[in-house]
Amino acid sequence: MRREVPPLAAFAVAAAGIAVYSAMDALMKGLSIASGAYAAVLWRSLAGVALLLPIFLARRMRWPTAKALRLHAARGATGGASVLLFFWGLARVPMAQGVALTFLAPLIALFLAGLTLGERIRRAAIGGSLVASLGVLIIAAGQVQAHASDAVVMGSVAILAASVIYAVSLILLRQQAQAADPLEVALFTSVVLSGLLLFAAPWFGVLPTSDQLPVVFGAAALGSVSAVALAWAYGRAEAQVLAPTEYTAFVWSALFGWLAFAERVSPYTVAGALFIIAGCLVAIRKPVPGPQTEAAL
Numbered sequence: 001m002r003r004e005v006p007p008l009a010a011f012a013v014a015a016a017g018i019a020v021y022s023a024m025d026a027l028m029k030g031l032s033i034a035s036g037a038y039a040a041v042l043w044r045s046l047a048g049v050a051l052l053l054p055i056f057l058a059r060r061m062r063w064p065t066a067k068a069l070r071l072h073a074a075r076g077a078t079g080g081a082s083v084l085l086f087f088w089g090l091a092r093v094p095m096a097q098g099v100a101l102t103f104l105a106p107l108i109a110l111f112l113a114g115l116t117l118g119e120r121i122r123r124a125a126i127g128g129s130l131v132a133s134l135g136v137l138i139i140a141a142g143q144v145q146a147h148a149s150d151a152v153v154m155g156s157v158a159i160l161a162a163s164v165i166y167a168v169s170l171i172l173l174r175q176q177a178q179a180a181d182p183l184e185v186a187l188f189t190s191v192v193l194s195g196l197l198l199f200a201a202p203w204f205g206v207l208p209t210s211d212q213l214p215v216v217f218g219a220a221a222l223g224s225v226s227a228v229a230l231a232w233a234y235g236r237a238e239a240q241v242l243a244p245t246e247y248t249a250f251v252w253s254a255l256f257g258w259l260a261f262a263e264r265v266s267p268y269t270v271a272g273a274l275f276i277i278a279g280c281l282v283a284i285r286k287p288v289p290g291p292q293t294e295a296a297l
Contacts, residue, residue: 076192092155132279142268
């Protein structure tokens with residue numbers, strides 16, 4: 001088991017990984033609109049393997065253990081289902097709204113971590129998640145006022161389903177990152193996802209155009225950097241400490257959605273983001289040791 005690092009350091013690395021991943025989301029949304037979510041995810045996964053495999057071989061890294069391979073397969077499958085649903089939905093809803101809906105995932109992950117990983121759920125983590133959830137409710141209220149279309153509703157439902165599956169993926173990432181090197185985690189997750197998606201390629205696959213190839217490899221590079229950063233962080237800190245970093249994606253998605261797709265950010269969105277950031281700060285607050293009495297246990 002790897003040595004634990006200060007929670008703030010792991011949190012900072014995970015938050016940086018989320019920022020990079022949000023930039024990748026913007027590229028993938030454009031690809032999903034142009035060619036469909038299946039093709040976009042397949043291209044990105046294959047490009048990720050092409051980028052990471054030479055590095056893996058050049059470092060002469062060992063082949064994964066049987067335990068690590070099982071974790072890679074499990075997370076590749078759950079992550080793949082989540083990613084497909086998410087980008088299908090993101091092609092139909094504004095980026096800020098889509099990412100806000102995924103905030104269910106870290107909230108669920110906090111409690112799954114306690115059930116499956118034996119982590120103690122601290123009051124600061126629970127309190128921070130509750131504060132952040134208020135931000136999500138404020139954003140949802142703003143979307144009700146906007147009278148969403150059928151396409152937006154279907155996209156939102158798909159993203160909600162993706163968030164539930166992603167919560168399981170976060171727990172698997174914690175286990176995966178403790179059993180394998182971050183580069184190995186990123187590479188073999190892409191290998192598994194690519195292999196699963198290729199089964200449907202004869203029916204759903206289309207080749208990218210020459211104009212799309214730089215975007216595909218750009219998305220793969222950003223996704224790989226994010227995956228390595230998250231794997232490093234989750235291998236060195238508890239999932240409940242890192243899960244709230246997911247909330248920072250809202251700020252980035254609002255920015256990239258405005259820059260790339262001219263998506264308007266409403267006052268509801270701004271208010272919700274402030275609550276989300278506050279929740280993150282509360283969640284990583286260092287707990288104050290209490291008196292060691294029976295009442296404190």
